[in-house]
Amino acid sequence: MTKPLNWGLLSTANINRALITPLRASARNVLTAVGSRSQVSADAYAREWNIPTAHGSYESLLADPDVDVIYNSTPNHIHAEWTIKALQAGKHVLCEKPIGLSVAEVDAMAAAAAENKRVLTEAFMYRHHPQTLKARELVASGAIGKLQLVRGSFTFSMPSEVNIRLDPALGGGSIWDVGCYPISFARFIIGTEPLEVFGQQVTGRSGVDDSFFGQMKFPGEVYAQFDSGFRTPFRTHIEIVGSEGTITVPSPFKPGLDEKISLYREDKTESITIPSQELYIGEVEDMADCILSGKSQHMSLADSRANVAAIVALLESAKTGRPVNL
Template sequence: MPPLRWGLLGTARINRMIIPALRRSAHNEPVAVASRDAERAAAYARTWDLPKAYGAYEDLLADPDIDVVYVPLPNHLHVPWMLRAVEAGKHVLCEKPMALTPADVDAVARAADEAGVVVAEAFMYRHHPRTKHVRALIAAGALGELHLVRGAFTFVLDRPNDVRWRPEWGGGSLWDLGCYPVSFTRYVVGAEPEEVFAWQVLGPTGVDVSFTGQMRFPGGVLGVFDCGFRSRFRMEMAFVGSTGLLEAPRAFKPRPEEPMRRYGPDVDVPEPVPVEDP
């Protein structure tokens, strides 16, 4: 089977991680980039050794040699460009959040079903062996009965022109960071919350710079998380059961040198998970 050929909509910083990852895979190949500026697209293609560059997103979508489109645009542009890519018959990998409203998520799902293409949200951590190991441990009862999931994702955002500061573009810490612990909690619990509650602190531009949320799931499992742009870097999850505790540092981008740790009545051990390509 030939590799899937990828086109990138935009020259976002995250591309610096996506392009090398695609090239390390035998099943994928980055072949094109598009920008609103043709010269910028051409320069970017030269820097990253991409065969094709387009000065308009529409031109990339019209390329019959592209199988998959990656959408790392600002949040408010995700839905319109996903829909246009789907209409062009392309599979889509979109950066999170896929959309800013449930209605838009449903619209994208319907369009993908009708077109017979795959649309996925780029929550890369869900495909990491360590994430799957956490879910398997909990399902096997290694922590007893799961009672509480805690998560945090924070860093200091000191770039004044960053798109995350713009409320009209879907900025804010919940969309950018809090979505990770919310997603991880739902993943390991295997259910949707029955009740949610939250507090936020708004910054001068009107986006949430700090956010703390609570979730109550069926069976009495609770979830608590915080996220924000004004405190030191944290990226962690903890899973509390009736007989054990599992702590996962760098939960959304694991590193071998920072393994998880599991505690119990007679257990206090690291919980390493080997990976082929960390």
């Protein structure tokens, strides 16, 4: 059997805990190291999570010869910088969403991955889940006729005023943080890229979009509408509308182990049970497939780039008050 991949966590972010369980459940992956901006915090984190090696700087983690894969869970504004450094250090990288804050950043990251012959993927975990694949399969099979509209929401109520998500300098804002999910879901279901977008935002005290409302026009008169935000209770939802029916996905971005989606057509509603799958295992196993078996990645960098391009255009539209062509 091939040697398992050794993973290093780049930062002590809250989201790391989502990855630790699947890493430990997977036979092909091992969590070996964590890197933090301070040795004290790295040591405390390593003790808490029983991680063998604690590095007191990101540079030191990247220089660790025992680490094969970096999970980049830093704030959005340094995803590109540290992903590129990790790739140049010969590591494969699973980078948290949004992979970058501009198309130029994504292009530089993709170039570094190609030059160093390493795998780089955006950690859009929901894209690996059987529920997402089922929704797309239903649409592609014509189950709801001609696709017309994908509507989605992702909002939650921010518990504190001190959060990376509220800081414009760290790549904060609701569209980058959670709006990226319904935008990505719509693009995946529709299977093409938006031609024109229009966005409006409510700007919060810190200067980021506290709420964002967007519309995207796709080829063939297909539309997507979404909202994202930090100032309303937790809401996630996807509705897919076609000429012959609708599909409703109540928990599209963070599905649990027991999910059902609804297919409404010919005046009947069918409840479709989704095979149970731990949410974060798919992205971990996909990295192992790509690195160990040379498989193509499930979600391409071109796909990630197009999501970032759509978000940048929506923000530009909200700023200028005009639709933006892509």
